[in-house]
Amino acid sequence: MYLSQTMITLTLLLLLTGTLVYQTIDIHREMVLNEMKASSVDLKSSTVEHVVNVALPKIFNKALNDAELEVIERYNNGAQNPFFNNVSDALNFIKERTENLTNAYLENISEEYSKMGYNFEYTPIKITNITMVDGFTFKINYTFSYNLSKDGVFKTKDVNSYQYCTVKTILDAYHYVLLSGWSLKDWDYRKMIIIHENSGKNLTDYQVLIKLNSSNFNFSKAKSDGSDIRFTYLNTTTNTEKNISYWIEYWNSTSENASIWIKVPYIPANGDAIIYIYYGNSEATNESNGDVVFDYFDNGSKVSTWNVNSSAGENQSDGNPAPSYYAYANSYMYKNVNLTTNKIITFNVKTNGSGDFYFLCNNTGGGQKYTIGLGGNYISGFANTTSWTVGDTPSNGFNAMSDTWYKFGIVINETKATLYYEQTTDSSPELPANTNGMYTISNNGGYIGLAGHNETTWWDNIIIRKYTNPEPTVNISNQTLIYISPSNFVEDSNSPSIIDMLAGKNENTWGYGIKLVE
Structure with a gap:
């Protein structure tokens, strides 16, 4: 030749x-x-x-x-x-x-x-x-x-x-040389994600929701269950990447929708953090882990860590998905999660009677000041959720449909609490943009509690994460970089x-x- x-x-x-x-x-x-x-x-x-x-x-x-x-x-x-x-x-x-x-x-x-x-x-x-x-x-x-x-x-x-x-x-x-740091050499694709801080505060280990769909992600390039995705955080000072924890809340490659939570090491005030999502490795296994991502994560399987009173506990056959927690009439369970302000609590719940979720309470979870009432039960100190208002005097609780899973969220900042809810047809419901449901609060303790009033109430996927207002915004690049070389090669x-x-x-x-x- x-x-x-x-x-x-x-x-x-x-x-x-x-x-x-x-x-x-x-x-x-x-x-x-x-x-x-x-x-x-x-x-x-x-x-x-x-x-x-x-x-x-x-x-x-x-x-x-x-x-x-x-x-x-x-x-x-x-x-x-x-x-x-x-x-x-x-x-x-x-x-x-x-x-x-x-x-x-x-x-x-x-x-x-x-x-x-x-x-x-x-x-x-x-x-x-x-x-x-x-x-x-x-x-x-x-x-x-x-x-x-x-x-x-x-x-x-x-x-x-x-x-x-x-x-x-x-x-x-270019001519590339390998960095001394961590490398995802077996992954074929990556996208850049820019997270912008909007509250004027430096955020550390902040949990951010990444929503993928057909307009910003090619699901055909990843495994059908998303088990090959990985996330890295770019240290712009040293120009090195480090892998970060993530939790897949929802993944459907057929409808091409996914919701993934990541834990971002640092987002500067009014600045940007650069994240990379890697995918395209048929040999990769799932590393989704909610316990590592969130301040508190409970998928209904940790009943031994709760204080349980009477007929309450863990249900292995029901949940969103199973298992979940339940409380019959006049039963409750509670736990110290060291809950503080500037947090969001989210959880799934359904009832065929009425029940309460307590937060910022001092111990037992019974008769506490801050509660969410389900099934029309009268409660004190919180919202009539259908109108997004809050008052000091008792008002009707949320009149939920029987045997229907809902997703609730409570935002707690220094002086106010805000409630939002949605049925679980949306994989990750967002906090409403204009919410009037606010109540001046004082931290009464770091406990959360679950209680039943009549018949049975179920809870699942209890998550506590950090919160700042307004929350960071996420921009997913339209460009997909294909790296034949390991991902963190740089020009020399x-x-x-x-x-x-x-x-x-x-x-x-x-x-x-x-x-x-x-």
Whole structure:
């Protein structure tokens, strides 16, 4: 194979750095099957040549991608020397990989023909020359031969042809080196998320809701249950990323909607925090963990940590989802969660009678000042939730429909408490923008409590998190970065790039990295 050094200097870099990940060499299978419907041996032979000619650009790009991944894999495994010591090494790898992939593709054609009663034999394809046409196009010369026969009709041909392979436009093509920090080298995609602080306060370990949908996230690139997603926080001072905790509240890849809570280490007052969501790793397992994300997290399975009175406890067969807590008539349970102001409490609840949720109480949970009444029970010191108002005197509690799960939330700041509720048809109901339900409060204690008045009330998914007003806003980038290199490679202006290497400045320096936009 002949290849001019001058011809490959710039463009081969772009090829090496501008390739995409392909999951299979059977790139045009549907096209193959359609064109294989031709009945005569002559038409079948023409189809073989046409299919190879059309498929070759895709195969060539995959070979380039494999070359990139080989370098990265050796680097990550601690190899002492570069995978490609010189230009010839790189070209030989690309040539051999293109040949192997194309021959495997010819084998697929042979199998399809065999199903139709044809006998198809071939000699392996050989790449004889690679020449540059322009900055993004290469001419690939190749040869192979084949014999095709059916019912006594034979066709033999020696193919000596070529194809033009054009590389996709590259957003960035730099020399990259690996940072010393943590890396998600096995993830294929990432998006940037910018979280803006609106209250004028520095926020530490603040829980933020990330809502994904078809307009800001490609669910087909992630696992169907979302178990491969990961989040990192960018330290803009050191330009390093660290993984952060998350909890998947809701994930539906069919409807393409998801709600995920993340714990952000630091958001500067009136400033931005940069978060990355990674996805696209079929081997990843779920790391969703509400206990780590929230100040308090209880999915109805921790009854042993509560003080339980009479007929209350844990229900293993009912919940949102199961298990959950329950309290029969004249029963209650309570727990010290060290509840303070500047917090939000959320929980799911349903009832076939009436019950109460207590907060900022001192211990037992019975007859406390701050309660939410369910099922029309008269309560003291809180809201008639249907009109979003609050008063000091007793008022009617929330007249919930029987056996229907609702989501309640209580916002507690320094001087006011605000209540909101919604049925759970929305995976993560938001705090209403204009809420008049406020009540001047004084912290009476760090306990929460659950109580039943008549028949039974159930509670589930009790969560306490930090709160500031107004809360941070979330902006999810429309661009998806595809990282063939590990995600936290950065440009190194002091080391030779691949352009330099192919031009002869080969100093065995690592850094064959790329960045593309989907």
